[in-house]
Amino acid sequence: MTEPDVLLQVKDVSKSFFDNGKEFKILDLVRFEVTHRDFVCIVGPSGCGKSTLLRIIVGLEEPTSGQVLFEGHPIRADNPQVAMVFQSFALFPWLTVVQNVELGLEALHVDPVKRRAVAQKFIDAVGLTGFENAYPRELSGGMKQRVGIARALAIEPLLLCMDEPFSSLDALTAQNLRDEILQLWSNPDLPPEAVLMVTHSIEEAVYMADRVIVLSSRPGRMVAELEIDLPRPRNRKEPEFYGWVDEIYSLIV
């Protein structure tokens, strides 16, 4: 490989909204990179613009200045190498589990037989075998999010973006799902190549990430980029774990 392992480059991204000629700065000169086999969490207080940042990164919104490069090229919203998991699951209630998972593949014009096989593979990976023909209303919150994850993984993206994927779930379901996502992540045969996750929970970031990017409150500026070198699986009760959590707290508050 000529290029080093850089997958995503966020270059001095700023974002402002304008209201009656007044500028409201949301993000200010955010700059970082995501490389292959990187699990990066962006953490910051609510209103720091972290979800906006993620929307810019996946090409759903334009930055006011700066740019986002994916494999060296400006990001586009229809890039099939990037998939997104949403806080609200974003499932279609009139489609079954397998149909919801197949959606992304349909958009890529994958033929129906292959589509079904790929969808089944990822339904199985997230533990939803048995629920293929269930509708979202028949699922618990945790299972709905599994569908969201299976759908994102089914397009076999290089980069998986997740926007507060556990914050609509109760604490127990959330913890179980975090562990299962880390299990999937540890399997090199499965996509993605890198994960970029936004969260307001510092504990969650330290539990999951290789690197944590800390944003200040509005406008979101990068306060720190920390490498979490704790061995996995991590124990949230260990002093080293808490050392990291405390450090990040002190950076934000």
Added chain:
Amino acid sequence: MSNSGEGVGRTGGVTDFHPIAKVSVGQILGLVEAIDEVGGVADVATISQEVDMDLDRLGPILGAAEFLGLVTVEEGDVRITDLSRKLLHANVRERKAIVRDIIDDVPVFRLITDMARKAGRPLSRQEIIDVLSARVGSHQAEDLFKALVYWGRYVELVRYESQSELLTLRTPSK
């Protein structure tokens, strides 16, 4: 067949699915993980604080975990069992197989799967509800039916089409 023997089918009656009727697999696993993280044993108040859930919500999940033989509760202390440890170290597929062994032994689950096997055809939701209603009343029968479908799907022994309202048996994927 059961490898726990600690709480499964204790009452032996048809309502014995009740403890797991309104609880999800993820919640039960999350609970077991949380107790494991604090050393494998904790009192209920500590767990409630740890997982940020009041007792009203935590109670049914604890009850479900106990019913499945994943924890023991004694004088307010909740302790995870060997079966729990096995589950914690298992992958998604192995977890299903472990839970399958437990669920398959629950009498009310057996009652319905035997019924489907003997009938040799799909069972309608209504005929299952009728069977359950005769035993537990129509109100509980609905909850029980939902739980049978949920757990049956999870352990891959049951297939249910909510549009045709037909239940069939299936063979778990390998």
